[in-house]
Amino acid sequence: MQEKVKYIIVGQGLVGTWMSYYLQNKGLSYKIINHSQRPSATSVASGVMNPVTGRRMVQTWMIETVLPFAVDAYTSFQEKVGVPIIKKAAVALIHPSLQMKESFDYRLSHDNVYLQKNDSALWKSFFNTPFGTGEIDSCYWIDLIQFLASGRELLNENYIEDEFEIKDLKLVDDGIEWKNISAEKIIFCDGVHSMQNPYFKALPFAPNKGEALIVAIEDLPAENIYKNNIAIVPWKDNLFWVGSSFEWNYDSTNPSIAFKEKMIASLDSILKLPYQVVDHLVGIRPANTERRPFVGLHPTHPQLAICNGMGTKGCSLAPYFVLQLLNHIELGTEIKKEASIERFYHLLQ
Numbered sequence: 091m092q093e094k095v096k097y098i099i100v101g102q103g104l105v106g107t108w109m110s111y112y113l114q115n116k117g118l119s120y121k122i123i124n125h126s127q128r129p130s131a132t133s134v135a136s137g138v139m140n141p142v143t144g145r146r147m148v149q150t151w152m153i154e155t156v157l158p159f160a161v162d163a164y165t166s167f168q169e170k171v172g173v174p175i176i177k178k179a180a181v182a183l184i185h186p187s188l189q190m191k192e193s194f195d196y197r198l199s200h201d202n203v204y205l206q207k208n209d210s211a212l213w214k215s216f217f218n219t220p221f222g223t224g225e226i227d228s229c230y231w232i233d234l235i236q237f238l239a240s241g242r243e244l245l246n247e248n249y250i251e252d253e254f255e256i257k258d259l260k261l262v263d264d265g266i267e268w269k270n271i272s273a274e275k276i277i278f279c280d281g282v283h284s285m286q287n288p289y290f291k292a293l294p295f296a297p298n299k300g301e302a303l304i305v306a307i308e309d310l311p312a313e314n315i316y317k318n319n320i321a322i323v324p325w326k327d328n329l330f331w332v333g334s335s336f337e338w339n340y341d342s343t344n345p346s347i348a349f350k351e352k353m354i355a356s357l358d359s360i361l362k363l364p365y366q367v368v369d370h371l372v373g374i375r376p377a378n379t380e381r382r383p384f385v386g387l388h389p390t391h392p393q394l395a396i397c398n399g400m401g402t403k404g405c406s407l408a409p410y411f412v413l414q415l416l417n418h419i420e421l422g423t424e425i426k427k428e429a430s431i432e433r434f435y436h437l438l439q
């Protein structure tokens with residue numbers, strides 16, 4: 091017998107978890123299909139929401155809107171599940187060069203909202219700081235492993251552990267059918283797997299490989315995120331996430347020795363504390379060259395939708411754009427133009 095729901099979601103990463111959370115809050119019926127053996131960018135990400143980016147330390151796209159929205163969203167999620175998910179954690183900048191120090195000093199006195207002077211003696215006991223230090227405020231750390239686990243618990247019987255294959259999807263007049271379930275809409279939140287989806291593969295995805303080491307560092311305070319040429323982010327207990335790489339062109343999706351050696355060389359040059367590498371992670375970011383999300387309904391099959399392309403900023407972008415998509419479907423509200431897939435309708439038709 092066919093089971094009927096309003097929505098099927100494919101993928102329980104950051105995007106799929108937020109999708110299910112908002113559907114549950116709106117009292118709408120859904121099922122979520124996720125194959126936990128499939129690679130997930132969310133499970134290897136450091137979980138940092140940082141309002142400034144790049145060597146010039148400029149504000150990231152839409153940060154004044156998406157950051158407060160995301161902080162409220164993760165705080166509500168945390169209250170609902172009753173375990174810590176979000177933590178405010180300033181980024182301690184250990185300037186890697188004179189040029190970066192000058193860039194920071196320039197930004198401090200020009201249109202600065204988030205940067206602070208911070209020449210704390212504390213950092214000097216943990217790091218070599220020949221070019222001084224600074225600070226970025228209003229940064230947050232999301233415990234993504236806990237977020238995925240708590241999200242999974244909230245799903246209960248709505249969760250289906252299965253591989254989604256396009257051959258099992260049937261488009262019907264008023265919706266879709268997948269195996270023994272029928273739904274009004276199916277929303278693809280399956281990260282880089284959407285690149286193989288015949289309905290959405292024409293979107294200009296540009297997947298990006300990122301690696302990180304998990305490193306045990308005794309006595310390094312876990313209240314801060316540390317940034318030099320590399321980022322050192324609290325993970326759990328005395329473990330820190332150290333990374334990352336950012337590769338548009340790669341031959342293999344495996345962890346690379348070259349990356350590991352590079353991180354070890356960087357740690358050796360800045361860290362004064364002993365450390366031990368305990369793990370090496372790798373993931374593929376669902377990115378694109380425009381660095382803007384892919385959100386919306388398919389132009390000719392409106393029973394199909396996508397929420398993807400979060401790139402390097404999934405933590406801050408996902409809650410906002412997931413809700414934009416649901417409100418668009420349920421209430422007819424607009425999706426922000428730069429994120430809407432309407433800009434690619436000519437490719438999808």
Ligand SMILES: Cc1cc2nc3c(=O)[nH]c(=O)nc-3n(C[C@H](O)[C@H](O)[C@H](O)COP(=O)(O)OP(=O)(O)OC[C@H]3O[C@@H](n4cnc5c(N)ncnc54)[C@H](O)[C@@H]3O)c2cc1C
Pocket residue numbers: 100101102103104105106123124125126127128129130131132133134135136137138139252253254255279280281282283299300301302333334372373374375376397398399400401402403404405406
């Ligand atoms: C090394 C690294 C560091 C990062 N650091 C940060 C950071 O600090 N801050 C930040 O904001 N972002 C960061 N990101 C980016 C962030 O991880 C992504 O933007 C975000 O996780 C994308 O989420 P998603 O839900 O779209 O995709 P994913 O997390 O990849 O989720 C896709 C889900 O779909 C499932 N799936 C795929 N195919 C199928 C199938 N056929 N059937 C069933 N299920 C399927 C997968 O199992 C997975 O659960 C980082 C990424 C990497 C790689």
